[in-house]
Amino acid sequence: MKNYYNLLDLTVQIDLLRKQMVEIGEKKGLRSPETLFHSQELDKLIYAYQSLMKGFRETSKE
Secondary structure (H helix, E strand, O other), rough: HHHHHHHHHHHHHHHHHHHHHHHHHHHEEEEEEEEHHHHHHHHHHHHHHHHHHHHHHHHHHO
């Protein structure tokens, strides 16, 4: 059940960070260091989400 809550936390974090990144990108430009930083952080969260999902899929096959 813990991984389920981690998954929910990640989806909320991804959504919030994505919204922040879009706002910053609109204000400061897509190539601004702040926009790029948020993009990289978003990539990390998405990777963590995908890793958790992969674990769920592998567990359900067993």
